[in-house]
Amino acid sequence: DGGITQSPKYLFRKEGQNVTLSCEQNLNHDAMYWYRQDPGQGLRLIYYSQIVNDFQKGDIAEGYSVSREKKESFPLTVTSAQKNPTAFYLCAASPTGLGGTDTQYFGPGTRLTVL
Amino acid sequence: AQSVSQHNHHVILSEAASLELGCNYSYGGTVNLFWYVQYPGQHLQLLLKYFSGDPLVKGIKGFEAEFIKSKFSFNLRKPSVQWSDTAEYFCAVNARGDSNYQLIWGAGTKLIIKP
Numbered sequence: 242d243g244g245i246t247q248s249p250k251y252l253f254r255k256e257g258q259n260v261t262l263s264c265e266q267n268l269n270h271d272a273m274y275w276y277r278q279d280p281g282q283g284l285r286l287i288y289y290s291q292i293v294n295d296f297q298k299g300d301i302a303e304g305y306s307v308s309r310e311k312k313e314s315f316p317l318t319v320t321s322a323q324k325n326p327t328a329f330y331l332c333a334a335s336p337t338g339l340g341g342t343d344t345q346y347f348g349p350g351t352r353l354t355v356l
Numbered sequence: 357a358q359s360v361s362q363h364n365h366h367v368i369l370s371e372a373a374s375l376e377l378g379c380n381y382s383y384g385g386t387v388n389l390f391w392y393v394q395y396p397g398q399h400l401q402l403l404l405k406y407f408s409g410d411p412l413v414k415g416i417k418g419f420e421a422e423f424i425k426s427k428f429s430f431n432l433r434k435p436s437v438q439w440s441d442t443a444e445y446f447c448a449v450n451a452r453g454d455s456n457y458q459l460i461w462g463a464g465t466k467l468i469i470k471p
Binding site: 244245281282283284285286289299300331333338339340341342344345346347348349 | 360365388392399400401402405407446448450451452457458459460461462463464
């Protein structure tokens with residue numbers, strides 16, 4: 242069954258702790274993305290990666306970090322520097338990430354709550 | 357900065373009614389336009405997209421959208437909705453330039469179809 246998997250589905254964390262959200266894809270797509278979704282707002286891009294070992298900041302990268310050591314994996318770390326981390330996080334992948342016409346394929350999301 | 361506006365946050369219709377969901381964007385250059393949909397319990401998925409050619413684009417499940425450049429609009433339509441169209445619909449836009457084709461998303465429209 243091809244697609245994007247994210248784990249865990251729900252995550253709780255205490256203030257001041259870093260937490261890592263997992264994203265794996267078996268679509269063999271080059272590009273991967275992390276978005277944040279807050280109630281009543283559209284998705285906002287945190288980071289994206291068009292190729293292994295390379296990634297770019299999106300609009301709201303502050304307080305987040307990523308790595309892309311393998312094509313199929315793009316984990317997101319929410320650090321204690323992120324002022325308001327409680328949100329729904331979506332991971333996506335697309336074939337190339339070039340030219341702007343790619344379809345993005347999404348995972349089920351992780352809901353992070355900071356206690 | 358680019359922005360995408362979806363006029364209605366919630367829409368309630370009866371089955372067989374016609375649907376039009378509005379989407380306007382702020383960028384004046386060449387754009388690529390997308391509608392994504394999230395059915396209850398499912399991943400966000402592509403409904404249709406436009407990047408060139410015939411400005412009337414047909415997507416899955418009988419949906420279509422018309423790109424009107426002079427109005428900066430990409431409204432989604434369906435002549436007769438079904439209960440299974442209950443979902444949240446997102447408009448997204450990207451463009452060449454400094455944003456490197458980063459998708460800018462609208463806030464979404466929650467559509468409820470009454471049986």
